[in-house]
Amino acid sequence: MNTIKSESVKVICHASHLLFVEPDLTRAMTGSVQKTLYRHSFGQHLTKGMLLIAVVMVFTLLAEPVLAGKDKVDIDxxxxxxxxxxxxxxxxxxxxxxxxxxxxxxxxxxxxxxxxxxxxxxxxxxxxxxxxxxxxxxxxxxxxxxxxxxxxxxxxxxxxxxxxxxxxxxxxxxxxxxxxxxxxxxxxxTHVIPALPEILAPLSFGDDPPVVDSNNLVIEWEPVTTRFIGDGSVEIIEYQVILDQVEPLRETPWIDGSARRSLINVPGTVTSLTVPPEYLLPGTLYDFEVLAIEASGNTTISEGEFITAE
The missing domain is CATH 2.60.40 (Immunoglobulin-like)
Structure with a gap:
């Protein structure tokens, strides 16, 4: 930093700021100023008038591109x-x-x-x-x-x-x-694909879907810790459970033609979900999916089904 004094006027030249100070007056001008107005080699001091002219010239050169930029902003x-x-x-x-x-x-x-x-x-x-x-x-x-x-x-x-x-x-x-x-x-x-989630409940022990109690339905799965193919670890950030009403179909389906659908995301440390009984209808067939979502976004899906009791 370089400081120049001339009676009641002081100019400070800095690599990134130039300050012009008079009694009860302070102005800050932003720019790249890397020269001093004090000529050490000749030991000369600038007069107050010369100093003011120099400061105004520097301020004008610095401010012109900044002010012009405010009037026109090109977004390409x-x-x-x-x-x-x-x-x-x-x-x-x-x-x-x-x-x-x-x-x-x-x-x-x-x-x-x-x-x-x-x-x-x-x-x-x-x-x-x-x-x-x-x-x-x-x-x-x-x-x-x-x-x-x-x-x-x-x-x-x-x-x-x-x-x-x-x-x-x-x-x-x-x-x-x-x-x-x-x-x-x-x-x-990425090619980091998590292994398929292994569903633990509800499970079917034959060709027919299991019958479940709407007031006590818990979907459970094993935590996913390996890859679908190849060695290496995975980072499961979330699991997602999707429920689809299959039969009877709604009279008015969703805009994509599917049945009533519910999606619930849980943290990657959670491996079960209690289904709200308010969502379920008696005597209705549902499909469900458990999605394992890796940190990369890559996802694997396992499917199941159940029927709610009458």
């Missing part, structure tokens, strides 16, 4: 709100899922680890003018052999071929808004 690129790529696996298939969330976009592209384009979507006409925000897509699943459902070596071969098709790594997500602003994001795809 924005980040997506959310981007993700995960692998979802059941005992009979495996698929890739993608999710993006952004503001009024009309074009979307996804590039793989080797900069190979794997997805390209362009909206048209009215939808192109309106724009999209969220989108969740799933690939066509690869199915395991009917006589060799997971876990089996035949299922593992299908999984290995699927993983070769979608390598692990960083995937770049690019988009364009309806205003022509570019959107950008990244999603990390």
């Amino acid at each position: 690129e924005l980040p997506f709100k959310a981007t993700s790529l995960i692998i979802e696996t059941t005992d009979n298939d495996i698929e890739l899922q993608a999710f993006v969330d952004g503001n009024a976009w009309k074009r979307l592209k996804i590039y793989g680890p080797k900069n190979r384009k794997v997805f390209d979507l362009k909206t048209q006409k009215n939808l192109g003018q309106q724009g999209l925000s969220e989108m969740h897509i799933a690939s066509e699943p690869d199915h395991f052999p009917e006589d060799a459902l997971a876990p089996s070596e035949e299922a593992n071969e299908v999984v290995r071929a699927f993983l070769d098709r979608f390598p692990a790594g960083s995937y770049e997500v690019e988009g364009v808004t309806i205003d022509g602003i570019e959107l950008e994001g990244y999603a990390i795809l």
Whole structure:
């Protein structure tokens, strides 16, 4: 820091700040100031008038780009709100899922680890003018052999071929808004797939689903600590339990055509869920799923069913 004095005026030149002080007056000017107004080599002091002129000139040079920036802000690129790529696996298939969330976009592209384009979507006409925000897509699943459902070596071969098709790594997500602003994001795809949750209750001991008491129904499963394929640990951050009413169907289904559905997420340390009796109807068939969600987002699903007593 350099300090220059001239009677009642003091100027301080600093690498990042320049202060001009008079009695009862302080002004701060932001900029990159790396020279002194005091010429040590000649031992000269600036007069008050010269000093004021110098300070005003420095302030003008520093302030001009800052003030200009306030009048015009160019936004040529924005980040997506959310981007993700995960692998979802059941005992009979495996698929890739993608999710993006952004503001009024009309074009979307996804590039793989080797900069190979794997997805390209362009909206048209009215939808192109309106724009999209969220989108969740799933690939066509690869199915395991009917006589060799997971876990089996035949299922593992299908999984290995699927993983070769979608390598692990960083995937770049690019988009364009309806205003022509570019959107950008990244999603990390991993091959850390948790093993299937082993359901403990309710269990069927024959071809018919078990009959349960609506006032005392607990869905239980074993904790997932291993991978679907290969060695290594997993980090289960959540389990999700999904209940679907199968029979009788609702007269008015959900917009996607499915029956009444309930989703409940529990922490990764919890391995059971008491189903609220208020949700269940007497004499009704339900399907349920237990999802193990790994820290990467990759998910495996085990399924079961039950009938509530009349």
